[in-house]
Amino acid sequence: MAAPQILRHRTPDDLAHAVAARLVTRLVDVQTTGRVPSLVLTGGSIAVTIHEAVAGSPAAGAVDWKSVDVWFGDERFVPAADPDRNVGQAAQAMLDHLPFDPARIHAVPPSDGDYGDDVDAAAEAYADDLRRAAGGGTTPAFDVLMLGIGPDGHCASLFPGRSEMYDERPVVAVRDSPKPPPTRVTLTMEPLKRAHEVWWVAAGEEKAQAVHDALTAADVQQVPAAGPSGTERTLWFLDDAAASKL
Numbered sequence: 001m002a003a004p005q006i007l008r009h010r011t012p013d014d015l016a017h018a019v020a021a022r023l024v025t026r027l028v029d030v031q032t033t034g035r036v037p038s039l040v041l042t043g044g045s046i047a048v049t050i051h052e053a054v055a056g057s058p059a060a061g062a063v064d065w066k067s068v069d070v071w072f073g074d075e076r077f078v079p080a081a082d083p084d085r086n087v088g089q090a091a092q093a094m095l096d097h098l099p100f101d102p103a104r105i106h107a108v109p110p111s112d113g114d115y116g117d118d119v120d121a122a123a124e125a126y127a128d129d130l131r132r133a134a135g136g137g138t139t140p141a142f143d144v145l146m147l148g149i150g151p152d153g154h155c156a157s158l159f160p161g162r163s164e165m166y167d168e169r170p171v172v173a174v175r176d177s178p179k180p181p182p183t184r185v186t187l188t189m190e191p192l193k194r195a196h197e198v199w200w201v202a203a204g205e206e207k208a209q210a211v212h213d214a215l216t217a218a219d220v221q222q223v224p225a226a227g228p229s230g231t232e233r234t235l236w237f238l239d240d241a242a243a244s245k246l
């Protein structure tokens with residue numbers, strides 16, 4: 001497994017534009033081989049900035065967006081129209097501004113959807129969607145898996161000291177999440193280790209210690225972000241503030 005590459009940027013905007021440029025190139029490269037690339041988006045504030053940069057990229061036209069599969073590393077289990085929904089935030093910033101195929105945007109069911117407030121059923125439905133796309137396994141080997149990181153070292157909705165990350169299932173419900181909203185659906189650790197490329201995205205001083213710990217920690221139980229890495233490449237897109245303890 002290749003060593004993680006640290007990519008420092010002066011500002012969050014510089015970081016977002018660098019991710020956008022690299023994402024367009026990566027998606028075009030995969031499509032050139034004749035495959036439909038699979039992209040996993042993350043929630044969080046820097047993700048919104050990144051999504052806006054992708055939508056505004058002058059090179060965006062090089063990607064056949066209708067042939068990109070979009071997944072989510074985690075989702076807040078709230079009603080479809082709730083502004084906390086990761087898919088809703090991604091739609092507002094990017095998905096609604098580029099010609100994605102709605103059938104290839106794989107959202108976790110909302111809490112007012114087909115499964116009502118049964119978060120376990122919503123998680124199982126998302127797992128079924130992933131399994132159908134996996135070609136034999138439980139989840140696809142994602143081409144690009146983007147992950148944010150919390151100040152506590154969480155990633156997706158896998159939080160320190162919690163059992164979800166070691167659940168045998170690829171997708172689980174999270175209740176009483178330390179980060180609001182309290183109920184979520186998340187990929188577990190194994191699927192997060194199956195991606196060809198993992199792209200970490202973090203900005204701000206408040207992430208500096210968690211970034212340091214993720215890149216140096218042995219104990220994934222205490223620093224979940226120390227777990228996921230790409231089978232081919234792991235990139236850390238950081239602004240100078242988030243990289244300040246490296």
Ligand code: 6PG
Nearest residue numbers: 043044045046148149150155156
């Ligand atoms: C979520 C995220 C979560 C997020 C980090 C960083 O749904 O909340 O997936 O893992 O990426 O908490 O979020 P910020 O970039 O807003 O700090």
